[in-house]
Amino acid sequence: VWDKSENGDWHCTASWKTHSGSVWRVTWAHPEFGQVLASCSFDRTAAVWEEIVGESNDKLRGQSHWVKRTTLVDSRTSVTDVKFAPKHMGLMLATCSADGVVRIYEAPDVMNLSQWSLQHEISCKLSCSCISWNPSSSRAHSPMIAVGSDDNSPNVLAKVQIYEYNENTRKYAKAEALMTVTDPVHDIAFAPNLGRSFHILAVATKDVRIFTLKPLRKELTSSGGLTKFEIHIVAQFDNHNSQVWRVSWNITGTVLASSGDDGCVRLWKANYMDNWKCTGILKGNGSPVNGSSQQGIFNASLGSANTSLQNSLNGSSASRYFFPPLDSPRAGSRWSSHAQLLPPPPLIEQSCDADAANLQYPHPRRRCVSRPLNLLPENEGV
Amino acid sequence: QVSILSAMELIWNLCEILFVEAAAAGPLLLRLLDWVRLHVCDVDTMVREVLSSENPSKHKLFWNVVDVFVLQGRMDEARHLLSKEATANPTSMNMYKILDDLMKKMPVPSLGNTQTLTELELKWQHWHEECQRYLQDGTFASNPHMESLCKVLLGDEDAILEKKELMTTWYHFLVTRLLYSHPTVKPMELRFYAQSSMDLFLGGESSPEPLDMILMAAFEFEMHQVIKECSIVLSNWWFVAHLTDLLDHCKLLQSHNLYFGSNMREFLLLEYASGLFSHHSLWQLGVDYFDHCPEYGRVYLELHIERVPLNTEQKALKVLRICEQRQMHEQVRSICKIMAMKALRNNRLGSALSWSIRAKDAAFATLISDRFLKDYCERGCFSDLDLIDNLGPSMLLSDRLTFLGKYREFHRLYGEKRFPEAARLLLTLMTAHIAPCSFWMTLLTDALPLLEQKEVIFSAEQTYELMRCLEDLTAGNPDKQKFQEDDVETTKVEMLRLALARNLARVIVKEGTVEGS
Numbered sequence: 093v094w095d096k097s098e099n100g101d102w103h104c105t106a107s108w109k110t111h112s113g114s115v116w117r118v119t120w121a122h123p124e125f126g127q128v129l130a131s132c133s134f135d136r137t138a139a140v141w142e143e144i145v146g147e148s149n150d151k152l153r154g155q156s157h158w159v160k161r162t163t164l165v166d167s168r169t170s171v172t173d174v175k176f177a178p179k180h181m182g183l184m185l186a187t188c189s190a191d192g193v194v195r196i197y198e199a200p201d202v203m204n205l206s207q208w209s210l211q212h213e214i215s216c217k218l219s220c221s222c223i224s225w226n227p228s229s230s231r232a233h234s235p236m237i238a239v240g241s242d243d244n245s246p247n248v249l250a251k252v253q254i255y256e257y258n259e260n261t262r263k264y265a266k267a268e269a270l271m272t273v274t275d276p277v278h279d280i281a282f283a284p285n286l287g288r289s290f291h292i293l294a295v296a297t298k299d300v301r302i303f304t305l306k307p308l309r310k311e312l313t314s315s316g317g318l319t320k321f322e323i324h325i326v327a328q329f330d331n332h333n334s335q336v337w338r339v340s341w342n343i344t345g346t347v348l349a350s351s352g353d354d355g356c357v358r359l360w361k362a363n364y365m366d367n368w369k370c371t372g373i374l375k376g377n378g379s380p381v382n383g384s385s386q387q388g389i390f391n392a393s394l395g396s397a398n399t400s401l402q403n404s405l406n407g408s409s410a411s412r413y414f415f416p417p418l419d420s421p422r423a424g425s426r427w428s429s430h431a432q433l434l435p436p437p438p439l440i441e442q443s444c445d446a447d448a449a450n451l452q453y454p455h456p457r458r459r460c461v462s463r464p465l466n467l468l469p470e471n472e473g474v
Numbered sequence: 475q476v477s478i479l480s481a482m483e484l485i486w487n488l489c490e491i492l493f494v495e496a497a498a499a500g501p502l503l504l505r506l507l508d509w510v511r512l513h514v515c516d517v518d519t520m521v522r523e524v525l526s527s528e529n530p531s532k533h534k535l536f537w538n539v540v541d542v543f544v545l546q547g548r549m550d551e552a553r554h555l556l557s558k559e560a561t562a563n564p565t566s567m568n569m570y571k572i573l574d575d576l577m578k579k580m581p582v583p584s585l586g587n588t589q590t591l592t593e594l595e596l597k598w599q600h601w602h603e604e605c606q607r608y609l610q611d612g613t614f615a616s617n618p619h620m621e622s623l624c625k626v627l628l629g630d631e632d633a634i635l636e637k638k639e640l641m642t643t644w645y646h647f648l649v650t651r652l653l654y655s656h657p658t659v660k661p662m663e664l665r666f667y668a669q670s671s672m673d674l675f676l677g678g679e680s681s682p683e684p685l686d687m688i689l690m691a692a693f694e695f696e697m698h699q700v701i702k703e704c705s706i707v708l709s710n711w712w713f714v715a716h717l718t719d720l721l722d723h724c725k726l727l728q729s730h731n732l733y734f735g736s737n738m739r740e741f742l743l744l745e746y747a748s749g750l751f752s753h754h755s756l757w758q759l760g761v762d763y764f765d766h767c768p769e770y771g772r773v774y775l776e777l778h779i780e781r782v783p784l785n786t787e788q789k790a791l792k793v794l795r796i797c798e799q800r801q802m803h804e805q806v807r808s809i810c811k812i813m814a815m816k817a818l819r820n821n822r823l824g825s826a827l828s829w830s831i832r833a834k835d836a837a838f839a840t841l842i843s844d845r846f847l848k849d850y851c852e853r854g855c856f857s858d859l860d861l862i863d864n865l866g867p868s869m870l871l872s873d874r875l876t877f878l879g880k881y882r883e884f885h886r887l888y889g890e891k892r893f894p895e896a897a898r899l900l901l902t903l904m905t906a907h908i909a910p911c912s913f914w915m916t917l918l919t920d921a922l923p924l925l926e927q928k929e930v931i932f933s934a935e936q937t938y939e940l941m942r943c944l945e946d947l948t949a950g951n952p953d954k955q956k957f958q959e960d961d962v963e964t965t966k967v968e969m970l971r972l973a974l975a976r977n978l979a980r981v982i983v984k985e986g987t988v989e990g991s
């Protein structure tokens with residue numbers, strides 16, 4: 093666990109070995125519940141951790157202590173993802189496993205993190221790799237989970253499923269499956285809902301995809317109240333030119349960050365006409381591609397493990413794509429080396445269109461625990 | 475070299491002239507002249523140098539400065555300098571007088587409505603012909619400088635272009651050109667002159683830079699293009715957000731057929747304000763910006779304000795004030811809860827309690843009250859007395875909190891030796907079921923010293939009540955085993971029974987005694 097000090101530096105304040113297999117994911121609970129983490133691992137368990145305030149000397153030495161509050165051992169296979177539910181649902185989390193089971197646990201007493209009860213078990217029939225809760229707290233939306241699968245089997249089953257809580261049956265039921273996603277899915281993320289009636293879902297698969305899910309009237313069938321959705325794909329980007337491993341939204345759901353095997357992080361944004369375009373590319377060490385001098389801005393925006401990748405891009409020159417062309421493109425609008433007026437042309441035009449030149453050698457497949465990009469891993473082997 | 479700030483000022487002023495003020499033919503030229511004089515000032519040093527020298531007319535840059543004045547339409551200053559040359563060089567007196575006269579008479583648009591454009595054009599035509607005559611007559615032939623000046627007055631492009639270095643930019647050239655060839659230029663005609671000016675000035679040697687393209691778009695009244703180009707060039711949303719906002723307020727974005735005008739304004743403002751929120755102190759400005767975004771401002775604010783790092787209590791209070799002012803109840807609750815949790819984890823119970831009171835979080839208040847009580851049981855004293863003493867009406871937030879407050883009051887009364895009141899309160903705490911059953915033992919134990927006082931405090935009825943409470947407690951306890959095994963507990967109960975019995979005895983006597991007659 094890294095903490096940010098007063099002068100903005102990140103320090104590792106805790107590091108401990110606990111699982112008996114690779115740790116696939118870590119995730120924070122909302123600070124309303126205190127300083128709480130959950131981890132999931134290849135060793136078939138998920139664990140919930142709480143930071144306890146230690147001796148004052150520890151604070152001075154910059155160390156914090158984490159205690160395991162509970163271990164969730166119901167899974168019989170590797171637990172591939174763990175995510176806390178939106179805070180308005182209480183202290184709840186979901187895990188998904190390689191054998192296709194999604195489990196939802198609840199801690200009825202938020203002050204007692206050692207008591208969790210298994211509330212739901214959902215069988216997805218496909219090996220699960222990732223889950224995402226719909227963050228919308230609107231009363232018009234029932235609790236919803238998206239599940240992604242990296243199943244490699246040749247059946248062309250939809251690799252993204254949406255499960256919705258049915259108030260009548262008090263169970264989660266499959267509401268939708270994205271039939272167009274047939275390649276293994278590595279990550280999935282609902283965007284924060286800005287009071288929209290529809291949902292936005294990002295999928296990390298062989299490319300970056302963004303879907304909108306518009307709830308249609310609830311079907312008044314005997315099973316009662318299952319929403320039907322109108323699904324549209326609003327963006328699809330293969331700029332990573334390789335497997336996309338993670339997708340993450342900023343807090344307003346206006347910028348999506350994706351990471352891929354090309355070793356780059358890409359940022360995607362929609363203009364007010366809802367056209368999505370790339371607004372930034374970062375290499376693994378946090379430096380922008382093309383050596384642009386925008387590093388300062390990006391350093392500030394990356395990592396606080398507490399939040400998803402926040403974007404504080406102060407309007408980089410991505411704006412070219414924010415304004416739909418009114419008439420024929422202007423001739424002669426070339427970049428100039430008028431150094432004081434312009435920052436050197438950074439990110440879009442060249443990079444997004446001609447990525448081949450900037451690709452690093454694709455890394456072998458590996459899953460990374462999220463951590464700030466510009467710090468070298470301390471204890472790689474731990 | 476133009477710094478970014480100067481460039482922004484340059485663009486902004488031009489937009490003000492062309493879009494906001496929408497200067498009409500006539501005043502338009504005057505405004506543009508002001509604009510050039512204000513912003514194209516590479517020549518200022520040279521001007522100062524010459525003017526402050528002992529003998530300006532002998533200065534090697536003298537004629538340059540005169541040229542600058544004429545190019546910028548600063549006739550009076552030009553004439554003033556020329557007069558120095560004339561005094562120094564009497565031979566050219568004649569030429570000087572004529573040139574001076576021409577300069578003086580040059581018709582320029584006036585700001586007031588004293589003349590119509592037609593009148594101006596007529597006057598100007600006459601004047602122009604007069605200049606032409608003098609030039610053709612060779613009046614200035616012997617002084618190349620003056621002849622060149624006359625050509626400039628006539629709007630001779632080549633003559634003007636010769637003085638390229640003094641103008642430094644094509645837009646200066648444009649304005650000079652207009653001054654001396656089309657002073658009554660209409661706004662819609664600007665684009666043609668602008669384009670040709672740029673072409674002539676750059677002359678194929680260099681290509682237009684982004685700043686040039688922005689200004690060109692402005693001259694062409696392509697507001698949208700201006701905003702777009704600015705966004706591309708500037709690495710910060712500040713400029714475009716404010717410019718678009720201004721144009722939107724002038725209702726210019728719609729009239730220019732940008733049906734997405736107000737959306738674009740909000741989009742840019744949201745972008746800018748969001749950027750501000752990542753700054754440790756500028757985020758407060760972001761709040762105001764969001765307030766002015768009618769569609770998404772509130773929800774953006776709600777999302778951003780929750781993420782402001784609450785490193786200090788002051789910051790948390792600041793954030794809370796902002797939320798409370800805007801009736802963002804959920805955010806208030808959430809922030810208070812986060813702060814309360816933080817305080818609780820650090821064992822700062824008083825702080826945690828005040829945060830949960832502020833959040834009106836009854837459940838949490840109950841929890842913290844329990845902690846207080848637990849602390850008291852273990853340590854025999856209260857922490858954060860100030861807070862508990864001054865709870866006031868917020869005591870009613872949760873039953874446990876009410877009990878805590880009242881219990882503390884009991885201790886206070888006891889400390890002030892107001893025993894009867896204390897006794898009454900103690901009893902009420904049990905009989906009115908304000909106290910949780912788990913605490914009754916402690917309360918009864920607290921009653922002991924009152925029972926042991928020299929003076930009888932509890933009345934007979936009260937004593938009976940106390941006994942009943944004790945019986946309720948011991949009888950109702952299912953875990954009789956525990957009670958019997960725990961020596962301390964048994965002793966306590968015994969002591970209580972004894973004290974109660976003794977008190978009862980004394981009080982019966984006291985109450986039965988008739989006050990002496």
